[in-house]
Amino acid sequence: MIDLAGLATCPAQTWGSVRLVPLVRAEPITDLRLNAKVYGDELSMASLPDKTLYTAYVPHAFVASWTDDGTPAAAYGTQLGRPLRHMCIRTHRRMVRRVDKNRLRFLPLHLALEGFLALHFGGPSMVWEEWSRQAIAHGLSPRVEEAYSGAEVRGLDDALRVFEIYPGQCGLLLYVGDTLASAFVVPHPDDYRALHPTLVRDLYGELIYEYAMFYPARDFLAVIDETRVSSLEDLRAQAVRAEREWADFHDSVMAAGLLLAPAREEEVYRLGRFALRRFLPSFERQRENHIGETIVDESGRLAYLKTFRLSEAQSRRGYLLSVLAEHDWSLPTAASALGTDVATLGLRLERAGFGHLLRQDMLDAYRKAKR
Amino acid sequence: MDTYADLIECEDVLLFANAAITSTGQREFHSSGHEQRLSLDFLHRYIQGNYPDVYAATLALDINDHNAALIVRNLLKRPGAGDGKLIAWRLARMSPPRVYRLFRNLRRDGINNRRTRAIIRDWLAARPDIAFDAVKYRSAVKAAVRHAHLRLGGELDDFLFTPRDRVRFGTPVLEAWRRAHYEKAALYELPYTVAEGFAARHGIGREVFLERITPRLTRLERLRLTESARKDGADTEADLAAMPLVRLASYLLSGPPVERRADLASALQAAAARVAGPRKGTWGSVVAVLDDSFSSYGSPVKRRRPLAIAVACDYLLEALAGSYQGRWLSRRADPLEMRPVGPTPLGQRIIDALEQRPDRLVIVSDGWDNAPPGLAAEVLRVWRRRLDPAGEVSIVHLNPVYDAEQFDVRRLSPLVPTVGIRDAEDLPALVELAAFAQGRTGLGELRAYLEDRAARR
Numbered sequence: 170m171i172d173l174a175g176l177a178t179c180p181a182q183t184w185g186s187v188r189l190v191p192l193v194r195a196e197p198i199t200d201l202r203l204n205a206k207v208y209g210d211e212l213s214m215a216s217l218p219d220k221t222l223y224t225a226y227v228p229h230a231f232v233a234s235w236t237d238d239g240t241p242a243a244a245y246g247t248q249l250g251r252p253l254r255h256m257c258i259r260t261h262r263r264m265v266r267r268v269d270k271n272r273l274r275f276l277p278l279h280l281a282l283e284g285f286l287a288l289h290f291g292g293p294s295m296v297w298e299e300w301s302r303q304a305i306a307h308g309l310s311p312r313v314e315e316a317y318s319g320a321e322v323r324g325l326d327d328a329l330r331v332f333e334i335y336p337g338q339c340g341l342l343l344y345v346g347d348t349l350a351s352a353f354v355v356p357h358p359d360d361y362r363a364l365h366p367t368l369v370r371d372l373y374g375e376l377i378y379e380y381a382m383f384y385p386a387r388d389f390l391a392v393i394d395e396t397r398v399s400s401l402e403d404l405r406a407q408a409v410r411a412e413r414e415w416a417d418f419h420d421s422v423m424a425a426g427l428l429l430a431p432a433r434e435e436e437v438y439r440l441g442r443f444a445l446r447r448f449l450p451s452f453e454r455q456r457e458n459h460i461g462e463t464i465v466d467e468s469g470r471l472a473y474l475k476t477f478r479l480s481e482a483q484s485r486r487g488y489l490l491s492v493l494a495e496h497d498w499s500l501p502t503a504a505s506a507l508g509t510d511v512a513t514l515g516l517r518l519e520r521a522g523f524g525h526l527l528r529q530d531m532l533d534a535y536r537k538a539k540r
Numbered sequence: 541m542d543t544y545a546d547l548i549e550c551e552d553v554l555l556f557a558n559a560a561i562t563s564t565g566q567r568e569f570h571s572s573g574h575e576q577r578l579s580l581d582f583l584h585r586y587i588q589g590n591y592p593d594v595y596a597a598t599l600a601l602d603i604n605d606h607n608a609a610l611i612v613r614n615l616l617k618r619p620g621a622g623d624g625k626l627i628a629w630r631l632a633r634m635s636p637p638r639v640y641r642l643f644r645n646l647r648r649d650g651i652n653n654r655r656t657r658a659i660i661r662d663w664l665a666a667r668p669d670i671a672f673d674a675v676k677y678r679s680a681v682k683a684a685v686r687h688a689h690l691r692l693g694g695e696l697d698d699f700l701f702t703p704r705d706r707v708r709f710g711t712p713v714l715e716a717w718r719r720a721h722y723e724k725a726a727l728y729e730l731p732y733t734v735a736e737g738f739a740a741r742h743g744i745g746r747e748v749f750l751e752r753i754t755p756r757l758t759r760l761e762r763l764r765l766t767e768s769a770r771k772d773g774a775d776t777e778a779d780l781a782a783m784p785l786v787r788l789a790s791y792l793l794s795g796p797p798v799e800r801r802a803d804l805a806s807a808l809q810a811a812a813a814r815v816a817g818p819r820k821g822t823w824g825s826v827v828a829v830l831d832d833s834f835s836s837y838g839s840p841v842k843r844r845r846p847l848a849i850a851v852a853c854d855y856l857l858e859a860l861a862g863s864y865q866g867r868w869l870s871r872r873a874d875p876l877e878m879r880p881v882g883p884t885p886l887g888q889r890i891i892d893a894l895e896q897r898p899d900r901l902v903i904v905s906d907g908w909d910n911a912p913p914g915l916a917a918e919v920l921r922v923w924r925r926r927l928d929p930a931g932e933v934s935i936v937h938l939n940p941v942y943d944a945e946q947f948d949v950r951r952l953s954p955l956v957p958t959v960g961i962r963d964a965e966d967l968p969a970l971v972e973l974a975a976f977a978q979g980r981t982g983l984g985e986l987r988a989y990l991e992d993r994a995a996r997r
Binding site: 180182332333334388395398399407 | 883914915
């Protein structure tokens with residue numbers, strides 16, 4: 170459950186198929202600050218605890234600075250200059266790393282994505298006969314998901330460029346074709362102004378890429394009922410009402426899928442009184458599934474949020490994996506839980522891209538049975 | 541009684557006037573330079589094809605030089621179209637570099653009929669000092685002379701085409717140009733743009749150069765060089781109060797808010813008083829809603845232009861009105877602190893302004909009402925329909941930005957006239973033109989107005 174308390178929804182701005190809904194914080198959080206670290210075009214490598222290397226193209230990282238006693242923290246970039254540019258490959262020791270006491274560097278969305286990719290990564294926990302030798306020996310490796318960079322999403326760069334940032338704005342909900350593509354919340358308005366352009370460097374799912382090409386968004390125009398206006402005070406009251414109605418509609422309808430999304434949460438790191446967490450959705454089909462990461466303080470107030478909308482195929486994969494894991498990777502039990510037979514489930518797994526987990530002869534048999 | 545066709549014509553003419561006042565074919569906040577030029581080109585073809593006489597008469601309005609040049613080019617392309625005298629009159633009011641650019645474009649497009657040659661000849665003949673032009677705009681003058689098959693006579697032909705044939709020139713400025721090639725002192729007799737090149741060639745330090753060239757600077761060069769010259773310890777002695785209002789406002793906004801000087805504000809007030817002239821204080825009570833949202837930044841090629849126009853209108857309205865209040869969208873009050881940031885809550889601010897019950901409400905905005913979208917239109921509709929059906933408060937929307945997609949400036953509401961604005965000096969004339977946009981007056985009056993303007997020139 171994501172709680173957007175303390176963040177007020179303001180009127181949306183649209184451009185092409187993109188609708189941007191600003192979130193304004195009445196009281197900014199001053200003892201946690203975020204700053205972008207732009208890495209440019211080089212590859213990034215992170216060495217993981219199990220002596221393997223994680224290689225990624227990471228356009229930017231975030232640096233979180235916090236204080237232990239609640240006094241205002243300074244954003245990282247205000248103290249040190251930009252990173253030197255003479256290295257071709259950056260080696261990060263870990264995906265989340267303390268760069269200094271009270272300063273943490275993390276790769277945005279990578280925590281969430283890592284959580285999603287590593288979902289039941291170990292593969293079958295029981296050696297049922299259907300699973301291939303590879304599945305048992307190597308688990309789901311290699312596990313691959315694809316995403317588009319924001320620069321490839323049509324019109325997103327222009328939409329972010331012409332967006333008029335509100336005073337006190339600390340967050341943005343980004344809709345493409347009126348589908349929530351990403352939610353982004355930071356602790357302080359200054360951080361938001363600095364990080365607003367990084368949204369175009371982020372990852373977006375296939376769904377968003379395609380919706381951007383087909384579905385233009387329309388403004389929700391304010392409407393005033395003139396029969397209820399007899400003075401300027403009434404007119405002002407009606408204007409305020411129109412604004413409130415939009416905020417209510419947005420929070421209860423448009424953003425509902427996001428607020429209810431997290432089904433499983435995991436704490437990754439503690440930063441003073443704040444906690445960096447990541448969450449996974451319930452992978453229910455035919456509804457929005459968001460993965461993401463948050464920083465919340467001890468009272469549960471949201472300081473940082475970044476989400477990624479899974480496309481249908483991705484949530485289908487997540488769903489199948491969680492159902493299988495729930496039933497100890499036994500195909501017959503899982504199939505009966507899904508209300509279908511083993512052969513159908515086997516073919517579904519193949520269509521979802523998990524064909525290599527099943528023994529070839531079993532797959533052939535399923536195909537024959539279904540022919 | 542107006543027919544439907546008359547109404548359409550009336551609308552088309554106003555639409556074209558708005559476009560010709562605002563669009564410069566440059567990039568704007570919401571559209572690229574290419575989109576702007578494409579859209580404007582279509583509009584020119586459409587109006588010239590359907591209303592050729594109106595198209596030519598538009599030259600008499602306060603349209604910007606970019607569009608005037610386009611119209612002149614299109615008129616010259618078709619022999620017999622338009623009034624030669626009106627064209628000559630308009631060219632005389634344009635800045636020389638722009639006219640030379642037009643001549644160059646005529647050459648590029650292969651437009652070279654008798655009338656074109658006559659117009660180029662007459663324009664060059666009317667130049668106060670053609671030798672000076674020949675030095676300052678050397679290649680442009682050369683191209684124009686070549687295109688119109690002219691002989692300037694005397695040394696000028698030699699200067700333009702075979703400068704090395706002469707050992708010395710009789711005309712001082714030409715002689716200075718010849719000597720500047722090897723004598724440092726001579727270059728200070730040349731115009732600044734030419735002298736700058738020679739100074740670089742002779743390796744003269746910027747500081748020394750600026751100090752000695754100052755007397756030769758033009759009015760706008762003085763303003764443009766003020767800041768950079770101050771860093772080099774030179775003073776260009778720009779006469780701020782004599783500058784056009786919008787240019788002064790642009791200059792004010794070009795620096796960070798902390799460095800803006802109070803003397804600029806007084807210069808703006810003086811300039812506004814000069815523009816208002818005899819109309820000073822005659823407009824009754826006026827409230828203005830002024831847009832300083834992020835989109836008033838304009839674009840990198842038109843930096844803060846919409847905001848500068850709003851600031852200039854703020855000062856001019858203050859001078860014109862008996863009692864005046866400016867309401868900025870960001871709720872800042874001091875024009876010295878203006879920055880283009882934040883959203884555009886036009887609706888709320890219009891309500892604030894109407895609460896004062898002024899005689900006149902002026903809205904200066906690019907019309908991208910987004911907080912919430914459409915509220916300004918609703919407020920104006922309810923106000924006109926319900927609260928002020930008699931129209932006691934006259935409302936006008938001035939828009940400094942041409943919207944390439946709509947082929948017009950963006951409107952706030954069909955009930956409120958919207959006119960394009962480029963220079964704050966035109967504001968009184970535009971408010972006059974807005975009466976036509978309101979639909980109360982018909983095509984006959986509009987044509988009469990255009991003819992009157994053409995005759996008055």
